[in-house]
Amino acid sequence: MTARSLEAVAPDAAPVARDTRDTATRDAATQDAATRDAATTLHPAAAARDAFPLAIRSVSKRWRKDLPLVLDDVDLALEPGTVTWVGGRNGAGKTTLLRIAAGLIEPEQGRAEVWGVSVRENRARYQTLVSFLPAGDRGLYARLTVRRQLEFWARISMVAPARVRQSVDRAIDEFDLGELADRRVDRMSMGQRQRLRIAMTFLPDPETVLLDEPLTSLDDEGAAVLMRAVRGLLERDGVVLWCSPSGERLELSFDARWLIDQGRLAPA
Amino acid sequence: MSEAITAGHAFLAVLRRDLSIFLSYRTRLVSQLLTSVFSLTLFYYVSRLVHVSGFNSPSAYFGFVVVGISMIGVMYSCFSIPELLRQELVAGTFDRLLLSPFGAVRSLMAMTLFPLMWSFILAATTLGLGCLLFGLQLHWSTVPLGVPAMLLALLAFLPFGLLFAALTVLVKQGSVGTSWVIALLSIVGGLYFPVSLLPHWVQTAAKLQPFTAATSLLRHLLVDSSIGEGAGSSLLKLAVFAAVLVPASTFVLAAAIRLGQRRGTIIEY
Numbered sequence: 001m002t003a004r005s006l007e008a009v010a011p012d013a014a015p016v017a018r019d020t021r022d023t024a025t026r027d028a029a030t031q032d033a034a035t036r037d038a039a040t041t042l043h044p045a046a047a048a049r050d051a052f053p054l055a056i057r058s059v060s061k062r063w064r065k066d067l068p069l070v071l072d073d074v075d076l077a078l079e080p081g082t083v084t085w086v087g088g089r090n091g092a093g094k095t096t097l098l099r100i101a102a103g104l105i106e107p108e109q110g111r112a113e114v115w116g117v118s119v120r121e122n123r124a125r126y127q128t129l130v131s132f133l134p135a136g137d138r139g140l141y142a143r144l145t146v147r148r149q150l151e152f153w154a155r156i157s158m159v160a161p162a163r164v165r166q167s168v169d170r171a172i173d174e175f176d177l178g179e180l181a182d183r184r185v186d187r188m189s190m191g192q193r194q195r196l197r198i199a200m201t202f203l204p205d206p207e208t209v210l211l212d213e214p215l216t217s218l219d220d221e222g223a224a225v226l227m228r229a230v231r232g233l234l235e236r237d238g239v240v241l242w243c244s245p246s247g248e249r250l251e252l253s254f255d256a257r258w259l260i261d262q263g264r265l266a267p268a
Numbered sequence: 269m270s271e272a273i274t275a276g277h278a279f280l281a282v283l284r285r286d287l288s289i290f291l292s293y294r295t296r297l298v299s300q301l302l303t304s305v306f307s308l309t310l311f312y313y314v315s316r317l318v319h320v321s322g323f324n325s326p327s328a329y330f331g332f333v334v335v336g337i338s339m340i341g342v343m344y345s346c347f348s349i350p351e352l353l354r355q356e357l358v359a360g361t362f363d364r365l366l367l368s369p370f371g372a373v374r375s376l377m378a379m380t381l382f383p384l385m386w387s388f389i390l391a392a393t394t395l396g397l398g399c400l401l402f403g404l405q406l407h408w409s410t411v412p413l414g415v416p417a418m419l420l421a422l423l424a425f426l427p428f429g430l431l432f433a434a435l436t437v438l439v440k441q442g443s444v445g446t447s448w449v450i451a452l453l454s455i456v457g458g459l460y461f462p463v464s465l466l467p468h469w470v471q472t473a474a475k476l477q478p479f480t481a482a483t484s485l486l487r488h489l490l491v492d493s494s495i496g497e498g499a500g501s502s503l504l505k506l507a508v509f510a511a512v513l514v515p516a517s518t519f520v521l522a523a524a525i526r527l528g529q530r531r532g533t534i535i536e537y
Contacts, residue, residue: 063532102367105532127369138360143292144285155281156370158274184292200364 051116052077053239054101054130054208059110060263061096070096071107072263078208079255080185080237083230085248087268088260094243095135097260100208101241102132109188114208128158133207135213139200142186146177146196149185167203174232175199175225190217195225200233202229209233211242227252278370279378286382304394305401307337312402322462331405331491334398336459338391339483342418343453345387347446349380349429354442357537366525366534370497373522376433384422391418395490407492414489415501421482424506427513429503434517434524453479478509 001040016030056076062069070093078084088094101112103119103126111118141149149237150168159167172181175195185193194217201209215223230240230252242254257268290296297301315330321330353376356362365375428449436442454460456470457479463471474480485502488495495502528534 015414061532099535104363104529105534123371124369127367127371130367132367134360134363136360139364141285141289141359141361143289148285148288152281152285153364153368156365156368156375158278158369160270161274161277161516164277231429252448 049079051113053079053080053114053237054241055113055116056097056101057113059097059100059107059109059112060259061093061100061105061107069263071260074260074263076258076265077240078239080239081179081234082255083234083240083242083252084256084258085252085254085268086241086243086258086260087266092247092260093263094245094260095212097135098132098212098241098243101208102130102210104126104132114131124158128204129206130208130210131201131204131210132210133197133201133214135146135216137190137197137217139197140185140193141186145182145184146188147172147181149196150200153200154203159204167205171199171203174202175227176221181212191219191222194218195222198226198229202233206233207236207238209238209240211240215244275370275374278374279381282375282378283381283385286379290382300390301393303398304337304341304390304397306417308334308394308398308402311337320461322464327403327405328493330398330402332462332487332493333460333486334395334404335490336454336483338394339395339479339486340450340454340455340459341386341390342387342422343450343457343459345383345480346380346422346425346429346489347432347450348383348433349376350436350444350446351442352379352383353433353436354440354537357436357440360537363535372525373518376430376521377518380426380429384426388418388422404488404491410489410492414486417482417485417489417506419476420503420506421486421511423510423514424478424482427509427517430514430517431522437521437524437534439527440533453477456480457483459483477504481505 024056054077056074059071059074060069061071074097076084076086084099084238086094096105100107103123111120113128114129117126141152142151147168150171151164154167172178175198177196177199180188180192180196185196188196194214198214201211214226218226233240242252258265259268284431295384312330313335315326320329323332353362356365356379362372366372368375395404395406399406432444432446432449435444456463456466456474456477458474463474463480463511466474481497481502484493484495484497485499487493488499488502525534
């Protein structure tokens with residue numbers, strides 16, 4: 001599997017992520033995934049399945065019985081080294097899709113898989129491979145400094161104790177947080193907080209990154225830092241699922257673009 | 269083995285986080301120490317004002333109630349866990365704990381460490397202040413045994429906090445019923461006055477929870493008060509409560525989180 005950077009992808013490149021029922025490409029991906037699985041040892045059974053860094057399989061979700069389906073039999077598979085954009089109007093179900101992919105909530109039907117394994121089968125391993133940046137500015141401890149926050153996150157992400165300091169220093173460096181390292185979160189601007197949240201998302205070296213409106217509050221410099229992190233992930237054959245209402249502000253060339261409308265995914 | 273070591277570091281990280289947050293509020297430590305001093309002062313003069321049947325002297329009742337005051341701090345710490353969880357839900361940090369490889373249940377277990385350790389320190393400080401400021405007489409030969417007894421008591425109390433945390437996951441309120449449970453337990457647990465003064469049926473209820481046994485045991489070890497059912501019996505009762513309720517409450521908490529994930533309500537706050 002060739003690693004690809006964001007710049008390397010032509011703007012009119014054909015979507016790579018596609019319906020999992022596309023048998024021919026799925027077979028090829030399965031072979032790749034089997035090779036990858038040998039390295040990650042996620043699950044012995046993964047090699048025998050249609051395994052992708054992230055696959056959403058026939059997922060349906062309804063919030064209440066009297067409400068329509070927010071996701072209706074959604075299928076999506078991401079191949080290694082790709083970035084996929086999912087858009088749609090407010091309330092279309094983008095965040096719900098990401099929350100299911102992250103293992104935060106369960107669908108009524110279907111499942112999310114990482115290399116063929118669902119969160120139910122191996123929760124800890126799933127959460128080691130997947131990292132989720134929720135929308136908004138929540139998820140930070142207001143009274144902790146940036147460094148303490150990153151250290152805490154590294155520890156509960158089960159980064160090996162000997163590697164924690166190195167991972168934190170690298171995150172501070174890569175996300176330009178050096179000047180803020182000893183500043184408390186409640187004394188930071190929204191954009192600075194967002195940069196910290198993104199640093200936390202990438203800190204444990206995940207293979208699959210789920211981004212929900214990641215450009216919120218970021219200035220050009222912050223956006224560039226994010227792009228650099230995404231590029232680095234893709235070079236390691238990781239995948240990104242990026243959700244935002246519209247794509248006009250984005251200066252990214254996605255490998256695939258989808259829209260959610262009435263619970264269903266359609267090519268954008 | 270390395271997984272266990274990494275998990276151990278994660279437990280300590282939660283403890284360190286809570287300590288950092290606690291110390292970031294500079295007046296909190298002073299405020300809690302002052303509360304202890306005011307409570308001690310109040311009960312010191314109450315012990316001298318009224319004659320309490322069953323106590324030979326005002327000092328005997330004062331010793332009795334100081335241990336009770338220390339225990340109520342521990343009780344508050346146990347029941348603070350649901351409120352801490354509620355704060356995590358509102359801040360959106362619970363989602364992060366839930367999505368971490370360390371996991372929500374282990375994170376919540378780790379979140380109990382700081383409040384329980386702090387309540388332990390505060391209880392010891394209260395006893396120390398009682399000695400220094402009000403002449404409380406401790407039974408020094410058995411005081412060291414109070415440490416393991418208190419640790420066992422904390423294990424027996426912990427499940428109550430975890431069960432209320434499970435309730436918080438489901439109903440999104442941190443203080444559902446905790447205040448009246450604390451009030452009820454402080455009565456039937458005999459924190460301020462002997463359980464023997466209560467109606468017979470309440471005395472029976474007092475035996476069905478670990479707070480009474482723990483308080484009696486600690487009084488026996490710290491201020492040499494008589495213990496009705498024997499120290500061994502109290503220890504056994506605490507051990508059984510801990511052995512049965514810790515796994516049971518952990519299971520209930522995990523089930524509540526799972527139910528929230530299935531319903532999708534885990535993201536609500």
